[in-house]
Amino acid sequence: MTKNVYTVGQVNAYIKNMFTQDFMMNRIYVKGEVSNCKYHTSGHIYFTLKDETGALPAVLFAGNRKGLSFDMRNGDNVIALGSISVYERDGKYQLYAKEILLDGAGLLYQRFEALKRELEEMGMFAQEYKQPIPSYIKTLGIVTAPTGAAIRDIQNITRRRNPFVQPILYPALVQGEGAAASIVNGIYALEQLGVDVMIVGRGGGSMEDLWAFNEEIVARAIFECSVPVISAVGHETDITIADYVADLRAPTPSAAAELAVYDVRQLQGQLLTMQMELNRRLGEKLQYCREKFGEFERSVKLLSPANRLNDRRQMAADLADRLALMMQQRLTASRHELELYAGKLEAMSPAKKMSQGYAFVSDQAGRGIQGVDNLQQGDLLTIHMMNGRVKAQVCEIAKEAAFEQGCGN
Secondary structure, three states: OOOOOOOHHHHHHHHHHHHHHOHHHHOEEEEEEEEEEEEOOOOOEEEEEEEOOEEEEEEEOHHHHHHEOOOOOOOOEEEEEEEEEEEOOOOEEEEEEEEEEEOOOOHHHHHHHHHHHHHHHOOOOOHHHOOOOOOOOOEEEEEEOOOOHHHHHHHHHHHHHOOOOEEEEEEOOOOOOOHHHHHHHHHHHHHHHOOOEEEEEEOOOOOOOOHHHHOHHHHHHHHHOOOOEEEEEOOOOOOOHHHHHOOEEOOOHHHHHHHHOOOHHHHHHHHHHHHHHHHHHHHHHHHHHHHHHHHHHHHHHHHOHHHHHHHHHHHHHHHHHHHHHHHHHHHHHHHHHHHHHHHHHHHHOHHHHHHOOOOEEEOOOOOEOOOOOOOOOOOEEEEEEOOEEEEEEOOOOOOOOOOOOOOOO
């Protein structure tokens, strides 16, 4: 009996495993004409790709219908992207399509849209991954062709805006075979060199001319670059995959240079304005400090012991002056009052009365005689006159009568 006998299922599973391990069979583009195209009620599309040499069964499952941007019909020439595997039940291999593109004039656009959707789903266009473009740079990396309008425009604008910025060119192929790899090498080289910012681009052209900037390897190199990248591909209306992945898109290479290189003259003007404003504020602050210092200085002087002593001395001097003035005023008032009393006294003075012809009469005890009530005849009296005195004896007493000449001793 023959050894190593396998079942049909085992053989089909083994063949399927062979297809699964073949890298090329897992992602392959197949070109052919559509035949036997059937849209199933489940949403799947079954069809056959054929050419003059053979035919290949294929299926596009409903979950991958977003990879079909047109209504596929028999006779269409298409390019299908997918994997080839074995359907174990029937023992047949077929193409499991994920994307289907029209062949011919619309192929490039279909490929562009397909890669754009794929990279967008991977998050490579997300804004959170965009690096900010530095405002002030010293070195500018440029990945473009060494000849042409793009490099001339970038160099001229860089020189005009800021002659201190050093442009570093990586002369890359930007069109044709090997262009995508050349652009990627340029990005890696300038990244290793450590430029501050990088411009990746070229002048305008057809979609075929710009196709290198729609390649996935270029998109990934831009996305993974640690240096901020500005894309500048073609004219303002030209859009490439590189524009979506780059940190900043410029409509033209000239605009990219203006975005990357700051205008040193404008910066100098801003610095001059800032310097003037700073000087103005410093002047105001200095004046404020001087005024505050003056206030503090005056406060210190006022609070110093010497000033306080001088204040007390001045206060004592003022009080002494006020006391002297008050004493003088008091003395003057007292003198005036004394003069009034002196006048009154003088008016009442016996001497003055006697000088006017009056006399002062006293008894033997020296008491003044005011009237006749206490007198008796024979009393001895002393009459004081201006220039002497006279001893007299009362001879007669008469009330309210004229004075009569008395008798002498």
